[in-house]
Amino acid sequence: MLETTMPESQFGAHLVTRGEHAACSSRARIHSHSHSHSFKTPNPPSQGDAGSGALTLRPYQSLAVQNLRRALAGGVVREMLCSPTGSGKTEIGMAIVRGARSKHKRVIFLCNRVHLVEQTARRFKKAGIEHGVIQGENTTRVYESVLVGSIQTIARRGMPEVDLILIDEAHTVAGSKEYRAVIAAAKGIPVIGLSATPYARGLGKHYDELGGPLFQHMTVAATIPDLIEAGYLVDCDVYAPSEPDMTGIKQARNTYGDLDYTDADVGRAANKPELVGDIVTHWLRLARGTPTVCFAANIAHSKHIVERFHAAGVAAEHIDCYTDEEERRAILARVETGETMVISNVGILAEGWDFPACRTLILARPTRSLIRYIQMAGRVLRPHASKARALILDHSGSVTRLGFPTEEFPLELDDGRPRDAKGGQEEREKPLPKACPSCSYVKTVHKCPVCGFEPERRANVDVRAGDLVQITKKTKAPKMDKQEFYSQLLLVASNKGHKMGWVSHKYREYFGVWPRGMEDVMAPAVSPEVAGFLKHLQIRAAKGGKHARA
Numbered sequence: 150m151l152e153t154t155m156p157e158s159q160f161g162a163h164l165v166t167r168g169e170h171a172a173c174s175s176r177a178r179i180h181s182h183s184h185s186h187s188f189k190t191p192n193p194p195s196q197g198d199a200g201s202g203a204l205t206l207r208p209y210q211s212l213a214v215q216n217l218r219r220a221l222a223g224g225v226v227r228e229m230l231c232s233p234t235g236s237g238k239t240e241i242g243m244a245i246v247r248g249a250r251s252k253h254k255r256v257i258f259l260c261n262r263v264h265l266v267e268q269t270a271r272r273f274k275k276a277g278i279e280h281g282v283i284q285g286e287n288t289t290r291v292y293e294s295v296l297v298g299s300i301q302t303i304a305r306r307g308m309p310e311v312d313l314i315l316i317d318e319a320h321t322v323a324g325s326k327e328y329r330a331v332i333a334a335a336k337g338i339p340v341i342g343l344s345a346t347p348y349a350r351g352l353g354k355h356y357d358e359l360g361g362p363l364f365q366h367m368t369v370a371a372t373i374p375d376l377i378e379a380g381y382l383v384d385c386d387v388y389a390p391s392e393p394d395m396t397g398i399k400q401a402r403n404t405y406g407d408l409d410y411t412d413a414d415v416g417r418a419a420n421k422p423e424l425v426g427d428i429v430t431h432w433l434r435l436a437r438g439t440p441t442v443c444f445a446a447n448i449a450h451s452k453h454i455v456e457r458f459h460a461a462g463v464a465a466e467h468i469d470c471y472t473d474e475e476e477r478r479a480i481l482a483r484v485e486t487g488e489t490m491v492i493s494n495v496g497i498l499a500e501g502w503d504f505p506a507c508r509t510l511i512l513a514r515p516t517r518s519l520i521r522y523i524q525m526a527g528r529v530l531r532p533h534a535s536k537a538r539a540l541i542l543d544h545s546g547s548v549t550r551l552g553f554p555t556e557e558f559p560l561e562l563d564d565g566r567p568r569d570a571k572g573g574q575e576e577r578e579k580p581l582p583k584a585c586p587s588c589s590y591v592k593t594v595h596k597c598p599v600c601g602f603e604p605e606r607r608a609n610v611d612v613r614a615g616d617l618v619q620i621t622k623k624t625k626a627p628k629m630d631k632q633e634f635y636s637q638l639l640l641v642a643s644n645k646g647h648k649m650g651w652v653s654h655k656y657r658e659y660f661g662v663w664p665r666g667m668e669d670v671m672a673p674a675v676s677p678e679v680a681g682f683l684k685h686l687q688i689r690a691a692k693g694g695k696h697a698r699a
């Protein structure tokens with residue numbers, strides 16, 4: 150039987166079951182989906198700082214461990230654990246490692262990058278898990294019953310004798326010959342893949358040498374909306390002020406098997422001076438002073454963006470795979486102290502970089518890959534005392550192409566078979582979000598919640614042949630929300646150098662009363678209503694002669 154297990158007790162009754170007959174459908178389907186959240190954690194404790202000794206698992210984490218055990222006991226050999234960024238995937242992995250060790254079983258934890266091997270070893274050490282490392286010349290203590298290994302080294306030297314294989318970033322397994330060979334050679338040894346984004350093509354594909362699907366079953370620890378609801382992640386606001394024109398840009402499958410824009414083309418489309426300038430302008434307006442990570446189309450683009458930030462007097466730095474280890478550490482340390490406000494890169498920070506205070510994400514790398522997109526967004530969704538929500542400035546068109554990164558994505562392993570006519574686009578339950586034409590805030594509702602702009606709806610009238618159609622206009626727009634109006638005046642005053650008295654007077658001219666009890670929070674943008682009103686005052690003043698106040 151092939152099925153996906155979702156947590157039931159905290160996050161409502163998720164029951165995801167794959168086709169009862171594997172031959173009919175080897176893709177999991179969500180059959181029932183009702184949320185009944187029964188707990189909230191307003192200030193979730195940070196798990197990473199637990200220090201050594203026993204780690205307390207969050208309820209959904211213990212449940213995931215139980216579900217994994219149940220699946221393996223039920224005869225599943227290759228299991229996928231879906232656990233989003235920020236859900237404590239490594240904590241769940243460590244609990245599995247501890248459980249196996251307590252039963253005197255030997256475990257190996259595999260990673261596909263050297264820095265992830267090092268990072269995992271550090272986490273194990275901090276949690277008090279004795280371990281050896283198998284990674285090129287850093288190989289040490291191979292006699293330990295817990296091993297952290299590099300897949301490249303294992304593929305070359307062969308798999309040591311183990312009872313359980315854990316694979317980190319397991320969405321890469323489908324596209325990796327090394328991983329597939331190691332799994333095939335380890336026939337019968339249970340494999341648990343850990344991934345925040347198990348959306349790669351072919352993760353549930355049938356392989357003759359495996360005698361079945363690559364991963365046979367998926368356990369979902371929690372989804373991103375679950376984690377936001379429970380306070381383990383923060384929600385985000387998205388602005389999409391501009392995007393490169395991607396029409397005619399070539400696409401190819403990336404390392405995850407996702408169809409994505411080719412790197413050369415993406416750089417050409419995104420590295421235009423007006424687009425780069427726009428990135429800096431919008432950051433200054435919407436995100437000034439917030440710790441920010443920027444994902445650029447390529448190295449030149451990333452450096453170009455950093456230059457433009459420097460020109461605007463903002464402390465920004467670039468990092469790439471050629472940055473040497475010492476410098477890389479120094480740069481990231483400056484980001485953490487706030488000395489560097491904007492860190493720009495192409496993709497190196499998408500996996501494994503953890504800086505919860507990072508509030509703003511600049512998406513300047515157009516992508517069609519859900520995996521890449523979710524990984525980039527994951528950088529800013531972690532909760533931190535310094536932020537209530539994250540901010541995404543999308544200059545890549547990703548949000549309007551792929552949806553909000555905080556929504557629920559289809560939870561099924563791809564069987565590698567061609568998708569329906571639309572070429573891989575899943576049918577969506579909800580409409581794709583759109584940017585407000587007035588302030589660029591990305592929303593799914595009609596009226597913009599930020600600036601109040603309401604695109605005119607098409608007149609919904611019955612038209613009979615020969616009849617004249619009367620379209621009634623709204624007689625008068627309702628007055629704006631007072632705080633909203635006040636906040637926008639603050640922005641205008643700041644941009645134009647007006648004093649607070651100016652704000653009060655303009656407010657009074659609009660509402661007929663002086664502002665009272667308003668919060669001094671600047672709006673991110675000026676709506677057409679406010680701009681129109683101020684212009685109207687100017688014209689009136691000009692007509693009224695030189696004594697009138699503008």
Ligand SMILES: [Zn+2]
Nearest residue numbers: 585588597600
């Ligand atoms: Zn708006």
